[in-house]
Amino acid sequence: MFSYCSDPDTLETFRWFSCYLTTGVHMSFYVAFLKVLLLLAITAPVALAFGFAGAMAARSHFLPLRWLGKVYIAVVRGVPDIAFFLFFVIALDQAVEYLRHKMLCSGWDQPIRQGSDFVVCQAAKMPLSTAPQFIHETYGFFLAVITFAIVFGAFAANVLFGGMRAVPHAQLETAEAYGMSNRQTFWRILVPQMWVYALPGLSNLWMVLIKATPLLFLLGIEDIVYWARELGGTKTSKFTSYPHGDWRMWYFLVLLIFYLAFTRVSEVVLERVMVRLTHGQATSGGETQRKAVVQ
């Protein structure tokens, strides 16, 4: 990075660290922070959409759809995250490749399952084995987003389902009395009011999601925890210009501060959202706000 970095052994402490912290591996470490933030930024809305769809399905009047919603919520919530992450991602990946194989490889006569091997033709590989590593990583990243969204979507569905039921029944009856259809009641009366009941549960989920990001490493994505372990490990002078002892504690301390700062900011933002949502609602919070304005 800097011109004086060519011979790190001779540097004094400050310069040594300025070189050490700007090596290629450390850049990968910093990029990993962006990866985690990007994952959260994409996963949160997608999971919320999954949750909303799941909750809508679970309270549908159409029986099979209702079953689908309930089964989704029950199964995904019941399976341990780690088992889901290890099984589902490989299964999803193989399912995609199996479909592509059926479409693209008509001249293939060998079985796809050979012992423990899963073999598809080269053209069916997803991504193609000729694709640069960057594409492979992006593909893995989106598999991760989908998996996270399905898992957290199920929890969100349950929270939203509860939120929808918490809306006072009198509100819905009034809407009906005014001649609103089911659909109108749902979108105009139920949905705008349910958020205030769902938000505490959703904010809990958001916090859990933030802390669940180290599961990324299970999916083969080099996240911040992987790099902290790799960089903090003992390095001997034979294999690096920057030998050091076991520094994992310091790296994990950085992660600790990162996660704490991030969850703190989230808390502040969620608090503000709550104040906004409470405005004008028929809840004790809304009532307090109204009185504060009146007096």
Add this chain to the structure above:
Amino acid sequence: MKKLILGTAALALTAGMAFAQDNTIRMGTEGAYPPYNFINDAGEVDGFEREVGDELCKRAELTCEWVKNDWDSIIPNLVSGNYDTIMAGMSITDEREEVIDFTQNYYPPTASAYVGAAEGLDVTSAIVAAQTATIQAGYIAESGATLVEFATPEETVAAVRNGEADAVFADLDYLVPLVEESGGELVFVGDAVPLGGGIGMGLRESDTELRDKFDAAIASMKEDGTLNTLLKKWFGEDTQVYGEDGAAASGS
């Protein structure tokens, strides 16, 4: 209609590309086991296996790309096709032969060693750390010592440093630089133990054609002595090298 034509064209194009150059071989490695494989300061895979692997690909006329994978899931990801080979200091054992295939070894049968905080430890009754799913872990489990397993080599050594284990059992070559630079904190305990059938490249059992290519390339590297040169470069002058006939012979 227009969309359909475009879609077909795109499909034909990608398929054509795949057939035109379908010999990119993805090489899986752990990247945490120096000197065999590790991540260098620039963030790339480096080490003995990187150099051997690149040379093998050149001789077999293949385009290769290196991929990092966690040790625990390194075999499952190979058989499900995420990469095509494993070069990760993996010893050839019967248990692994049941799931995957190996080329001939490119590193002679390895010596493993105990490292502890002090000499004079009875390693058959001590608490010994080893990496999960390695031949070393299997050996300790049968030796009568108490085995504690860790996911990465780094953690096995850290367990000795912080007193969680009395000794660590791992490849001699991995331990040597650590002991040398520990300033007396770590010492070798007892004698080295020869284990396994040497280190080979792991491939899917259905990939016989690729295995034969790499097998031939390894044989040619043994014949002209380039493999021995690399062995000496990474493991020191005293390391085991291959003799004229390709069999392992002791160092000079």
